[in-house]
Amino acid sequence: MKFTMTRPCxxxxxxxxxxxxxxxxxxxxxxxxxxxSQGGTFPCHRxxxxxxxxxxxxxxxxxxxAYALKQDTLPQIARIVERMGDMNANAILDNSGDLVWDSERxxxxxxxxxxxxxxxxxxxxxxx
Numbered sequence: 001m002k003f004t005m006t007r008p009c010x011x012x013x014x015x016x017x018x019x020x021x022x023x024x025x026x027x028x029x030x031x032x033x034x035x036x037s038q039g040g041t042f043p044c045h046r047x048x049x050x051x052x053x054x055x056x057x058x059x060x061x062x063x064x065x066a067y068a069l070k071q072d073t074l075p076q077i078a079r080i081v082e083r084m085g086d087m088n089a090n091a092i093l094d095n096s097g098d099l100v101w102d103s104e105r106x107x108x109x110x111x112x113x114x115x116x117x118x119x120x121x122x123x124x125x126x127x128x
Contacts, residue, residue, distance in 0.1 A: 021111065037073060042064040
């Protein structure tokens with residue numbers, strides 16, 4: 001997995017606005033994985049080979065890393081990659097910090113409803 005992304009994609013699930021809406025259970029699962037010091041990786045959904053399962057071109061989600069960094073943590077593999085010079089945590093925070101959720105609590109409280117409200121407003125609907 002590569003750690004080259006420094007900004008979340010337009011529909012990154014970690015984005016406050018326009019992110020893919022997830023269930024509360026999935027939010028908790030992903031959040032805890034990213035905040036666990038031994039946690040795993042979270043590839044950007046745009047780089048996953050859903051058909052063939054080839055993981056060689058997967059890139060770690062910048063939104064997931066920014067989310068963890070905003071809470072002063074990173075999964076172990078990301079810390080190792082950063083120490084090796086293959087990831088720039090400052091660039092990720094500079095490019096992504098304002099775009100992603102601040103905490104699991106905020107994400108759970110506002111995630112789906114907030115994103116639906118923004119989409120509805122863009123499409124002229126009065127219902128969130």
